[in-house]
Amino acid sequence: MPTERVTQAPVQVTPSQKEITLVTQERLGHLAQFTDEHLAYHEAGHAVVHHLQGGTIVRLSIERTDPKEGMQPAEQLTATGSADQLKALRDLVALLVAGEVAATIQGAPESVVKAGGRVDREHAIRRAAETGLDETAAHAMIEAEWPHVRDRLEEPANWKLVDSLAQQLVRQKVLDADQIRATLNP
Numbered sequence: 001m002p003t004e005r006v007t008q009a010p011v012q013v014t015p016s017q018k019e020i021t022l023v024t025q026e027r028l029g030h031l032a033q034f035t036d037e038h039l040a041y042h043e044a045g046h047a048v049v050h051h052l053q054g055g056t057i058v059r060l061s062i063e064r065t066d067p068k069e070g071m072q073p074a075e076q077l078t079a080t081g082s083a084d085q086l087k088a089l090r091d092l093v094a095l096l097v098a099g100e101v102a103a104t105i106q107g108a109p110e111s112v113v114k115a116g117g118r119v120d121r122e123h124a125i126r127r128a129a130e131t132g133l134d135e136t137a138a139h140a141m142i143e144a145e146w147p148h149v150r151d152r153l154e155e156p157a158n159w160k161l162v163d164s165l166a167q168q169l170v171r172q173k174v175l176d177a178d179q180i181r182a183t184l185n186p
Contacts, residue, residue, distance in 0.1 A: 034115070038103060038112050041102045041103050041108065041166045043099060043169060044162045044163075045098040046098045048098070048102075049153070050098075056075070057072065057180050058176070059180075060174070060175045062169050063173045063174055089131050093141050093142055096120040096124040096127075096142075099120055101150050102153055102166075104150070105150065106162075121142055124138060125139070128141065161183065
């Protein structure tokens, strides 16, 4: 399986400098099939579900050349090590399918929805495997969570949040924690 990110060794300038991450041509090619609006609704769907689950988002980006394109939560998302591992996995799967669900509600073409959801579904299957679930059970969990996420995002107050975040992302391409917080907590 090809890698999506290329990492170079850190440049020795200061002790606090982080590694440099580049966006690969493969990733750019994948993102090229989506309009800014498609990307914005997809990422806004992830963000709103994470927010509804009590999480905090520190950054959202639909900038194609941004190595941190996507949603960045304040905390590491994990289903392992949790007291209720199955609930944590369901929450994670719900978060991962939320982009696909939001794109569907927004009316993106099916080919765009599937292409956008493919990476997230693969991620959900990998995370399920980390908790000991086999691929069949992981697919079943994805299919079970999808309508729950759709119902939650279709609630008018929640869809208003998705729509507001998506419109902001289309205009600005990158949102920081303060901008996201102001939109999600009007």
